[in-house]
Amino acid sequence: MVEWTDFERQTIAGIFGKIDYETVGSAALARCLIVYPWTQRYFGNFGNLYNAAAIKINPLIAKHGVTILHGLDRALKNMDNMKEAYSDLSVLHSEKLHVDPDNFRLFSDCLTITLAAKMGADFNADVQAAFQKFLTVVVAAMQRQYH
Amino acid sequence: MLSKKEKKMILRIWERITPVAQDIGAEALLRMFTTAPGSKTYFSHLDISPRSPHLLSHGKKIVLALSEGATDISQLSVTLAPLQTMHAYQLRIDPSNFKHLSYCMLVTLACHLGDDFMAEAHAAMDKYLSAFAAVLALKYR
Numbered sequence: 001m002v003e004w005t006d007f008e009r010q011t012i013a014g015i016f017g018k019i020d021y022e023t024v025g026s027a028a029l030a031r032c033l034i035v036y037p038w039t040q041r042y043f044g045n046f047g048n049l050y051n052a053a054a055i056k057i058n059p060l061i062a063k064h065g066v067t068i069l070h071g072l073d074r075a076l077k078n079m080d081n082m083k084e085a086y087s088d089l090s091v092l093h094s095e096k097l098h099v100d101p102d103n104f105r106l107f108s109d110c111l112t113i114t115l116a117a118k119m120g121a122d123f124n125a126d127v128q129a130a131f132q133k134f135l136t137v138v139v140a141a142m143q144r145q146y147h
Numbered sequence: 148m149l150s151k152k153e154k155k156m157i158l159r160i161w162e163r164i165t166p167v168a169q170d171i172g173a174e175a176l177l178r179m180f181t182t183a184p185g186s187k188t189y190f191s192h193l194d195i196s197p198r199s200p201h202l203l204s205h206g207k208k209i210v211l212a213l214s215e216g217a218t219d220i221s222q223l224s225v226t227l228a229p230l231q232t233m234h235a236y237q238l239r240i241d242p243s244n245f246k247h248l249s250y251c252m253l254v255t256l257a258c259h260l261g262d263d264f265m266a267e268a269h270a271a272m273d274k275y276l277s278a279f280a281a282v283l284a285l286k287y288r
Contacts, residue, residue, distance in 0.1 A: 030266060031269065034267065035266060035269050052270075055266075056266070112254065113253055113264075113269060114257075116254045116257035117257040117258070117260070117261050117262060117264050119258070120258050120259070125178045125182070128181065128182060128251075132182050
């Protein structure tokens with residue numbers, strides 16, 4: 001069982017309470033596809049991914065980024081039982097979408113950097129640690145149903 | 148692989164950062180110590196509390212080395228030769244820590260450069276830091 005401090009719970013809730021899902025979600029996924037281009041393998045049907053400029057204005061990618069970010073809402077509501085909360089999504093990504101779970105970590109890294117760029121000095125070392133811990137737990141829950 | 152455009156982006160970022168080398172370096176180190184506590188074990192002989200003189204001076208050294216390497220990336224193995232020897236035979240820092248510090252450096256740059264740290268710059272810098280770390284670890288075995 002993951003132990004969360006009050007600081008961690010408040011920090012995570014505070015971040016999600018403040019962020020603009022449309023901007024952050026789309027920017028984070030676009031960033032992932034640009035910084036780690038091999039992740040584009042899962043987006044063959046998403047239109048023009050020819051270069052960074054195209055990826056950044058691609059509406060299908062933008063929409064999907066928002067979907068992924070909203071996928072973290074259930075983590076926020078289930079911080080004390082993430083494994084159960086993500087069980088069905090984990091099965092989906094493993095058995096239907098066939099996504100290599102390493103990609104969850106790559107997306108997490110890009111989401112963190114997107115947030116850092118938005119929050120500036122507010123994204124200090126302790127906030128970074130709390131947010132990274134949160135994403136690590138989500139990623140572990142997402143990897144759980146891969147067999 | 149780094150394109151000419153990417154090498155220019157990397158150089159421009161380090162030119163912006165060099166005047167505040169100690170602040171950026173100290174912040175990246177502090178982020179690493181907070182998110183990867185195992186990295187603190189290499190600093191038991193120093194005071195690495197936030198803004199300590201040791202942290203600032205050490206952060207400055209690291210940023211200046213990164214900045215110097217960026218002036219001629221094709222010559223990294225020449226520029227870094229003395230640091231390679233130091234890390235392999237004296238410091239013997241486990242190379243997984245290079246990854247932690249590189250990532251925390253990216254986060255620090257994002258916090259300070261904001262929107263200027265766009266995806267293309269992030270990609271270029273990530274590639275540069277990975278190459279730097281790989282060269283640094285070359286003499287390990």
